[in-house]
Amino acid sequence: MPSSSEDLQSHLRKDYEHGFTTDVESDTLPPGLDEDVIRHISHMKHEPDFLLEWRLEAYRHWLTQREPNWAKLNIDPIDYQAISYYSAPKTSKDGPKSLDEVDPKLLETYEKLGIPLEERAALAGVAVDAVFDSVSVATTFKDKLSKEGIIFCPFSEAVQNHPELVQRYLGSVVPTTDNYFASLNSAVFTDGSFVYIPKGVRCPMELSTYFRINAANTGQFERTLIIAEAGSYVSYLEGCTAPQRDENQLHAAVVELVALEDAEIKYSTVQNWYPGDENGVGGIYNFVTKRGDCRGDNSKISWTQVETGSAITWKYPSCLLRGDNSVGEFHSIAVTNHHQQADTGTKMVHLGKNTRSTIVSKGISAGQAQNAYRGLVHMGKNASSARNHTRCDSLLMGDRCGAHTFPYMEVKNPSARVEHEATTSRIGEDQLFYCRQRGISEEDAVSMIVNGFCKEVFRELPMEFAVEAQNLLALSLEGSIG
Amino acid sequence: MLEISNLHVSIGDQTILKGIDLTVKPGEVHAIMGPNGSGKSTLSHVLAGREGYEVIEGSVRYEGKDLLGLSPEARAHAGIFLGFQYPVEIPGVNNMYFLKAAINARRKANGLKELDAFDFIQMAKKKAGLVGLDESLLQRAVNEGFSGGEKKRNEIFQMAVLEPQLAILDETDSGLDIDALRIVAEGVNALRDPERAVILVTHYQRLLDYIVPDYVHVLSDGRIVRSGGRELALTLEEKGYGWLKEAAAT
Numbered sequence: 001m002p003s004s005s006e007d008l009q010s011h012l013r014k015d016y017e018h019g020f021t022t023d024v025e026s027d028t029l030p031p032g033l034d035e036d037v038i039r040h041i042s043h044m045k046h047e048p049d050f051l052l053e054w055r056l057e058a059y060r061h062w063l064t065q066r067e068p069n070w071a072k073l074n075i076d077p078i079d080y081q082a083i084s085y086y087s088a089p090k091t092s093k094d095g096p097k098s099l100d101e102v103d104p105k106l107l108e109t110y111e112k113l114g115i116p117l118e119e120r121a122a123l124a125g126v127a128v129d130a131v132f133d134s135v136s137v138a139t140t141f142k143d144k145l146s147k148e149g150i151i152f153c154p155f156s157e158a159v160q161n162h163p164e165l166v167q168r169y170l171g172s173v174v175p176t177t178d179n180y181f182a183s184l185n186s187a188v189f190t191d192g193s194f195v196y197i198p199k200g201v202r203c204p205m206e207l208s209t210y211f212r213i214n215a216a217n218t219g220q221f222e223r224t225l226i227i228a229e230a231g232s233y234v235s236y237l238e239g240c241t242a243p244q245r246d247e248n249q250l251h252a253a254v255v256e257l258v259a260l261e262d263a264e265i266k267y268s269t270v271q272n273w274y275p276g277d278e279n280g281v282g283g284i285y286n287f288v289t290k291r292g293d294c295r296g297d298n299s300k301i302s303w304t305q306v307e308t309g310s311a312i313t314w315k316y317p318s319c320l321l322r323g324d325n326s327v328g329e330f331h332s333i334a335v336t337n338h339h340q341q342a343d344t345g346t347k348m349v350h351l352g353k354n355t356r357s358t359i360v361s362k363g364i365s366a367g368q369a370q371n372a373y374r375g376l377v378h379m380g381k382n383a384s385s386a387r388n389h390t391r392c393d394s395l396l397m398g399d400r401c402g403a404h405t406f407p408y409m410e411v412k413n414p415s416a417r418v419e420h421e422a423t424t425s426r427i428g429e430d431q432l433f434y435c436r437q438r439g440i441s442e443e444d445a446v447s448m449i450v451n452g453f454c455k456e457v458f459r460e461l462p463m464e465f466a467v468e469a470q471n472l473l474a475l476s477l478e479g480s481i482g
Numbered sequence: 483m484l485e486i487s488n489l490h491v492s493i494g495d496q497t498i499l500k501g502i503d504l505t506v507k508p509g510e511v512h513a514i515m516g517p518n519g520s521g522k523s524t525l526s527h528v529l530a531g532r533e534g535y536e537v538i539e540g541s542v543r544y545e546g547k548d549l550l551g552l553s554p555e556a557r558a559h560a561g562i563f564l565g566f567q568y569p570v571e572i573p574g575v576n577n578m579y580f581l582k583a584a585i586n587a588r589r590k591a592n593g594l595k596e597l598d599a600f601d602f603i604q605m606a607k608k609k610a611g612l613v614g615l616d617e618s619l620l621q622r623a624v625n626e627g628f629s630g631g632e633k634k635r636n637e638i639f640q641m642a643v644l645e646p647q648l649a650i651l652d653e654t655d656s657g658l659d660i661d662a663l664r665i666v667a668e669g670v671n672a673l674r675d676p677e678r679a680v681i682l683v684t685h686y687q688r689l690l691d692y693i694v695p696d697y698v699h700v701l702s703d704g705r706i707v708r709s710g711g712r713e714l715a716l717t718l719e720e721k722g723y724g725w726l727k728e729a730a731a732t
Contacts, residue, residue, distance in 0.1 A: 439558035452574025
């Protein structure tokens with residue numbers, strides 16, 4: 001029944017709501033990348049020598065590598081020399097000390113995104129370290145956190161104030177040689193977030209960072225490092241939106257998590273970068289390396305992600321389950337519409353005894369999008385009695401999109417157990433008609449069906465984030481009728 | 483309430499309905515019977531606004547207005563309910579949440595205040611009792627993992643909650659054992675009302691033992707070939723649909 005299929009497609013065509021740019025003057029390096037550029041970045045950020053050396057080493061290694069080509073993605077060639085590797089918004093020289101000092105245009109941008117910093121922070125009890133382009137401009141709730149001995153600050157600040165922690169942990173989970181994009185990030189990253197939770201401390205609030213890419217032609221290279229000392233707990237939220245533009249933008253972030261004995265890190269992401277227009281023009285390239293290291297016994301790391309944006313997503317938040325009895329979790333919703341492509345999943349590397357991991361992946365494809373789950377479960381030879389359970393569900397909307405599942409398993413210990421379940425279903429006209437016959441509009445019906453499909457993952461998100469994530473999902477899949 | 487005149491409907495290049503005339507008044511129960519492929523389900527779907535059917539001739543008026551131009555949801559808001567032959571599963575969507583969205587969409591469209599959660603739950607529980615639906619099903623996902631009988635009962639429950647003016651029950655009896663059939667029929671009977679009309683679409687006479695219709699129409703090859711009272715169904719039961727073809731030929 002072609003007419004209703006077309007109808008469905010028309011609902012999926014909705015303009016990107018966050019497509020606007022803020023007119024802020026940027027202090028931007030000319031495009032191009034060589035050792036001088038890296039020295040310049042390091043110099044502008046007053047970095048210690050060890051970091052410059054680390055960057056240069058990463059850069060030299062990067063030159064010897066090639067872009068990965070094993071993912072089920074069609075990527076136009078990227079000209080790395082056409083990218084500018086540093087951009088900072090021009091504000092007062094020393095940076096703002098409070099919201100009053102923040103460029104009002106910036107605040108306006110946050111308003112449009114529905115994240116009024118002060119309100120959000122106060123009402124929801126969330127500390128926001130807002131990253132605008134590459135330099136952090138506002139950090140809140142710092143005092144309260146510092147009373148607990150918690151460090152939550154822009155990465156560049158951590159480099160100045162806690163160089164010993166940075167030197168000790170940076171690259172200890174994702175080494176400079178890890179992969180093409182991680183090497184590039186290590187060479188040129190400009191900022192990001194740094195979190196340190198001291199021994200035995202339970203972080204009293206959700207830590208939240210909003211990333212936003214804003215200057216044209218600026219690759220964004222975020223670096224995040226979270227360290228949870230023995231017996232500590234932290235929940236970290238990351239959310240992203242970006243303005244509309246035509247050029248492809250490269251985003252190659254690296255996130256490293258370290259959980260020591262009995263520590264727990266919960267990392268949640270809502271990603272809504274510009275996916276490109278209906279014809280597949282523009283949109284962000286999101287090539288991210290995220291890895292958590294359960295270094296101590298009984299530690300736990302869980303990744304929860306809601307991915308609705310980006311033209312191309314290449315992302316596998318992973319867990320190294322090194323400590324005995326450590327636990328890794330991955331809960332993911334990946335939505336692709338129009339010409340979006342996603343190749344995403346996880347790696348659970350079981351090294352310690354009795355380690356456990358859970359993978360729940362929900363892929364939704366609409367339009368002509370391609371959505372692939374790629375997951376590795378590795379049971380090392382010492383991972384006795386380790387267990388994994390994987391569940392992969394795909395939902396197709398319309399008949400021009402695709403869903404693919406690539407599970408990899410490596411089991412080197414006979415007592416380890418690995419389970420994999422996968423389903424693929426289609427949002428049926430049957431379901432839509434059923435809802436509409438009961439009086440529910442097509443738009444609400446799509447949203448209801450999709451949210452039902454994703455329910456297990458939404459449950460893993462912190463409350464205040466879950467609502468926002470559901471809205472985002474609805475936004476990326478629905479169009480207003482008429 | 484409902485006036486169907488000279489309705490011709492096709493799917494692709496195949497004409498399914500070839501001139502249906504039917505008038506339904508408030509309070510009446512009409513049974514539409516017929517062999518497989520006679521167009522019964524097509525008629526139900528066209529009345530509810532399912533896409534993929536083309537009306538090539540004729541008209542349907544509902545409460546004096548043209549029905550065919552309305553979207554399925556607008557028809558639902560106007561009080562038309564279709565009980566599905568194969569109720570659809572919607573995984574992860576709570577039955578109560580679904581129904582609350584449905585009833586409030588309708589109330590909103592009709593300028594009424596939306597029901598709050600408390601009032602809704604009270605009302606839904608009462609209706610569940612009325613149609614013998616196990617309350618534990620209320621908190622499950624819509625039709626997910628329901629038995630055939632539970633799905634059909636859930637349809638009648640939804641009808642009880644939504645209180646339609648015109649209920650079209652498409653093969654509600656199919657796949658039900660005799661006990662389930664009785665319970666579903668009791669539910670429908672409990673909802674009989676001078677203001678409410680019901681169209682029962684069925685292949686078998688046995689449903690009509692429990693829900694006694696005012697009129698019986700026999701559909702064959704896209705036309706109503708005979709209309710009558712309750713006794714027509716009994717004759718059909720006795721002589722089979724073949725009898726009609728013979729009768730039509732002579």
